[in-house]
Each structure stands twice: as structure tokens, then as C-alpha cells.
Amino acid sequence: NAGVTQTPKFQVLKTGQSMTLQCAQDMNHNSMYWYRQDPGMGLRLIYYSASEGTTDKGEVPNGYNVSRLNKREFSLRLESAAPSQTSVYFCASSGTGTLNTEAFFGQGTRLTVV
Amino acid sequence: DQQVKQNSPSLSVQEGRISILNCDYTNSMFDYFLWYKKYPAEGPTFLISISSIKDKNEDGRFTVFLNKSAKHLSLHIVPSQPGDSAVYFCAASEPGAGSYQLTFGKGTKLSVIP
Numbered sequence: 001n002a003g004v005t006q007t008p009k010f011q012v013l014k015t016g017q018s019m020t021l022q023c024a025q026d027m028n029h030n031s032m033y034w035y036r037q038d039p040g041m042g043l044r045l046i047y048y049s050a051s052e053g054t055t056d057k058g059e060v061p062n063g064y065n066v067s068r069l070n071k072r073e074f075s076l077r078l079e080s081a082a083p084s085q086t087s088v089y090f091c092a093s094s095g096t097g098t099l100n101t102e103a104f105f106g107q108g109t110r111l112t113v114v
Numbered sequence: 115d116q117q118v119k120q121n122s123p124s125l126s127v128q129e130g131r132i133s134i135l136n137c138d139y140t141n142s143m144f145d146y147f148l149w150y151k152k153y154p155a156e157g158p159t160f161l162i163s164i165s166s167i168k169d170k171n172e173d174g175r176f177t178v179f180l181n182k183s184a185k186h187l188s189l190h191i192v193p194s195q196p197g198d199s200a201v202y203f204c205a206a207s208e209p210g211a212g213s214y215q216l217t218f219g220k221g222t223k224l225s226v227i228p
Contacts, residue, residue, distance in 0.1 A: 017144055090157055
């Protein structure tokens with residue numbers, strides 16, 4: 001059972017380049033999330049998708065776009081990368097319902113923008 | 115303004131002793147609290163959670179205590195083991211429209227000394 005899979009694991013971009021981070025989950029979860037983690041900081045929510053077909057901004061959405069391609073896949077796009085977007089990006093998914101459920105995280109994508 | 119605060123960036127404990135990690139929050143709407151453990155170069159993994167209707171939850175060596183009036187929760191690890199050395203994140207969520215967006219603290223790095 002793979003859980004949450006992110007690609008790529010590492011990426012170096014030049015300022016102004018674009019790229020898409022891919023995320024897929026095989027747990028049949030409705031909700032998916034993108035977080036970023038910076039040194040000395042906790043994880044901050046970029047965007048989330050409560051269910052297939054919906055996306056919403058989180059705490060730090062500027063400079064990013066997302067696509068919920070289907071129930072399994074949720075991608076994060078940087079249209080014009082900036083050095084401030086150097087970070088580790090984590091995708092996560094969670095179930096929904098009357099009981100709270102924990103989020104499961106991928107292994108992360110370490111992005112450096114030079 | 116940080117809604118979830120982990121005021122101790124690091125903690126060192128002898129193997130076999132108790133580790134106590136603390137977390138404070140400011141948002142009264144939070145109703146579900148989680149602890150995640152993170153090893154270097156890996157994604158966070160869920161450890162234990164507690165709903166606001168409880169004041170204690172145990173899972174093996176891990177116990178989470180919640181004091182709603184003080185807006186404080188703590189994670190107790192007894193006995194501590196070297197494999198527990200990791201960064202621990204406290205997270206909280208509030209009732210939402212079908213998703214469980216998490217607000218994270220900055221983390222506490224636990225070192226268990228053999």
C-alpha cells in the first residue's frame with residue numbers, strides 16, 4: 001500500500017521557471033492538501049481540496065496554483081518560481097465523515113530555486 | 115500570529131525516562147488535536163490524537179493530555195527510546211466544510227540519549 005506518493009523528490013529550478021509537483025493517494029480519501037515546510041517553521045497550508053472538483057486557498061497560496069485532477073491526484077504548480085519558494089513541499093490526504101481522521105503525508109519534494 | 119505554539123525547539127532526555135512535549139494554542143475553535151513525528155527526509159507520520167471532548171488519550175507508550183481551559187496539550191512518552199528521536203509537531207484543526215486543515219506548531223526536536 002503506497003499511501004501518498006509525491007514526484008519528484010528533488011528539484012532545482014531557476015528563477016522564473018515553472019514546474020508542477022505531482023501527488024497521488026491510493027487510500028480513497030476525499031480531501032487532499034499541499035503544505036510547505038521552511039527551516040524553523042511548522043508546516044503551512046498552501047492549498048487544499050475538500051473533495052474532487054473543489055479547491056481552496058490555505059494560509060500561503062500566493063505564487064501557486066493547484067488542480068484536483070481526480071479523486072486520487074492533486075497537483076501543485078509554480079508558474080514563475082522565486083527564491084522565496086525554496087522549501088520542502090508535502091502533499092497529504094485525509095478521509096472525511098462524522099469522525100475526524102488524521103492526514104497522511106507523502107515523503108516530500110525538496111525544491112530549490114536559484 | 116501563531117495559533118499553535120511549541121515553545122521548546124529542542125528537548126534531550128535519557129533513554130528510559132519520560133519525555134514531555136508541550137503545545138499551546140490560541141484558537142478556541144480548535145476541536146481536534148494531533149501529534150506528528152517526523153524523521154529527516156521523510157514526511158510527518160501520525161502519532162496520536164485527541165478530541166476536545168476528552169482530556170486524555172493513550173496509545174502504548176504515548177499519552178496526550180488536553181487542558182482546554184488553559185489551551186494546552188502535552189505529549190508524554192514513557193519510557194523514551196532512542197528511536198523516538200525525531201521532530202514532533204503539534205497540530206490542531208477546527209470544524210470545517212468536510213476537510214481537516216491542520217494548523218501546525220513549529221516543532222520540538224527530541225533527542226533520546228542512550
